[in-house]
Amino acid sequence: MVKSRVEEELIALQARGNNHREVLEDSYNAETLHHIAVMEWNADTEVIITDQKKNIIISSSKLDKEEKEILSKKIEPVPRNGKILENRWKSEKYISTVSPYTVNGQQKGYVFMFKSTDQVQSLISRLSHHFLVAAVITVTLLILTILFLTKSITxxxxxxxxxxxxxxxxxxxxxxxxxxxxxxxxxxxxxxxLARDLKHLKEERSEFLSSISHELRTPLTYIKGYADVARQKNIEDKDRERYLDIIYEESEKLSDMIKDLFNLAKIDQNTFIIHREKVQLCSYLRGICEKMMPAFKEKGMKLEIDCSENIYVMIDPMRFKQVFLNLFDNAIKYSDPYTKINIFVKREKGDVLIEIRDEGHGIPREDLSFIFERFYRVDKSRSRDFGGTGLGLSIVKELVEAHQGRIEVKSEVGKGSTFLIWIEEMTE
Known part of the structure; x- marks a missing residue:
């Protein structure tokens, strides 16, 4: 920037000399020469007009040694627009330019322009001072910015x-x-x-382990206790058979629980493979309902299905069958005899909505958000009496989500429950 500023000063000095040359060429006389000298008298520049041999015709000030040395320099040839004679502003007293002038078509002499380098150096000094101030301000702002960023980020x-x-x-x-x-x-x-989720997982794991130990201990206690009684030699055969039946029943419960836990473990470890295929949903559901009908008739319950015939989905028939069997089994256990279960299938915003609606006991509002958690029971004693493990609805939720679907439940105590399943419809 300093170099650029010095060049601007030299160009301005040369332009001023060219202006004086134009005036001389328009009217070359003593009055014009005097007028040019007077113009530079109070300016920060000096002018010297010479003839062709560099003899001084007029000067705006008395020449000093440095100006005489510049005048003595060889300047031929000088272009019409002039040239720079001295530009060493750091080491010399003056910077200088020269412009030739002509009278009647012939070169008459030269116009020399001088400017003290003290003025240039003063200008450069002011410029440097401004940059120094700007640098101090910039560094201060930078430090403040770093401190702010340290506080706001670090x-x-x-x-x-x-x-x-x-x-x-x-x-x-x-x-x-x-x-x-x-x-x-x-x-x-x-x-x-993340902290909240990890805390919830830790609590859930502790509760899960506690629930497993409790659920396994109960049937094992029955099995061990009745096995000890059945081994006694002084009991009647009728009582022995009854005890063996209880042992068998508790063994079945234990087997079901271990099977459910195994399925959940496979789902958690992503080793639960889903083999999807195109399924006509209505005929698929009717087939499952026919297999479940004896269980419903045994309790005097009705099972009705409302489904269109042209709905297709991509599901694993065996895995999804487990979803419906668990939900139907749940409805049978928690509904009174001679009630009804309805299944509705319809399209909803590109998905298929399956509603399984019963007229059972219902689920309290405070339990709805926990109903799909493992080992969660609304009524633990009732669930154990009917042989439930508390894992069925957890498996249902995991299987539905494994098919990229979702499941929700709506319920009101005394009026029954409705399970809603959304899965993506397969388009032709």
């Missing part, structure tokens, strides 16, 4: 680092304050959500 990151260290030690009591809507805020919320 401090939250340190807090989040400490939070993740707590999570790694198994301490899930982590809560980070809201840090805004930017990426840091999203990361903070994600860590808080």
């Amino acid at each position: 401090t939250p990151l340190i807090r989040m680092k400490k939070a993740t260290e707590k999570l790694s030690r198994g301490d899930f009591s982590v809560h980070l304050t809201d840090m805004g809507e930017d990426e840091l805020g999203e990361l903070s919320r994600s860590i808080t959500i």
